[in-house]
Amino acid sequence: MASSSGTSSGSPVNQNSGSEEDLQQLMAQRKRKRMISNRESARRSRMRKQKHLDELVAQMAQLREENSRIIARINVTTQHYLNVEAENSILNVQVAELSHRLQSLNEIISFLIVNNGGFGSDHGIYSFNDQATDGFMNSSWNYLYANQPIMASAETLQY
Template sequence: MAFSSGSGTSSGSSGLQNSGSSEEDLQQLMDQRKRKRMISNRESARRSRMRKQKHLDELMVQVTELRKENSQIIATMNVTTQQYLNVEAENSVLKAQVAELSHRLQSLNEIIHFLNANIISGGCLGTEGEPFGFAEFGDHGFLNNSWNNHLYLSHQQQPPLLASANMLRY
C-alpha cells in the first residue's frame, strides 16, 4: 500500500507542478497582454499627440492668414476713409459754391425784377430819354442809352427775363 500511497503522492505533486506551470503560463500570458496594451496605448497617445500638433499647426497657419487678411482689410478701410474725407471736403466746397451762386442768382433776379418793373411802369427812362438815375453817367456810365433801349424794347417783345437755379445744374 505504501507503493500506492507513494504513487498517489508522486502523482499529486506532479499535478501541483502542472498547475504551477499553468499559473506561470497564465502570468506570462497576462504580462504579454499587459505589454501589448501598454505598447498600444503608447502608440495611441503618440498618434493623438501628432493629431493635436497637426491641428495646432493648421490653426497657426489659419491665424497667420487671418492676420494678413485683417491687415489688408484695415489698409483698405484706411484708404476708403481717406477717400471719404476727400469727398466730404470737396462736397463742402461745392455746397459753399452753390450757396454763393444761389445768392448771386437771387441778386440777379432782384435786379432783373427791378429793371422789369421800372421798364413796365415807364420809370426807367427820364425826361430826356436818359435812364432814370443814370443821366449823370452819360455814354460812359454803367448803363448807357443803347442798353436801356434794348431792355425796354426786349421787354415789350417778350416776357421778362428770369434766371433759374436749374441753369446752374450740370
C-alpha cells in the same frame, strides 16, 4: 488532469504552477502589448494634436494678414470718403453762393423792369433805355458778383 500534451505528468501542484506561469506570461505579454499599443496611440494623438496646432497657427497668420489688408482698404476708403465729403461741402457752399447771386440778379432785373417799364423794344431784343443803361452799366455794384471767383475752403466749411 491532463497536460497540454495530453498526458499526465505528475502531481497537481506542478500542473497548477505551470499553468499559472503560462497565465502570468500570457498576462504579462498582453500587458506589454497594451502598453505598446497605448504608447503608439498616445504618440499618434500627440502627432494629431501637433498637426492641428500647426494648422491653427498657419490659419492665424493668414487671418492676421487678411485683417491687415482689410484695415488698409478701410483706411483708403475712409480717406476717399473724407475727400468726397469735403468736396461735397465745397460744392454745397458754391451752390449756395450761386443761388444767392442768381437771386440778386433776379432782384436787379425785377427792379429794372418795375422802374423802366420792361426790357422790350421794337426790335425784339432786350435793351435798356439810355438812362437805365448808364445807371446800370456804370454802377460799381454791377461787377460786384460778376467778377468774383467762386471759392470755398476748409475754413468756410467748419460749422
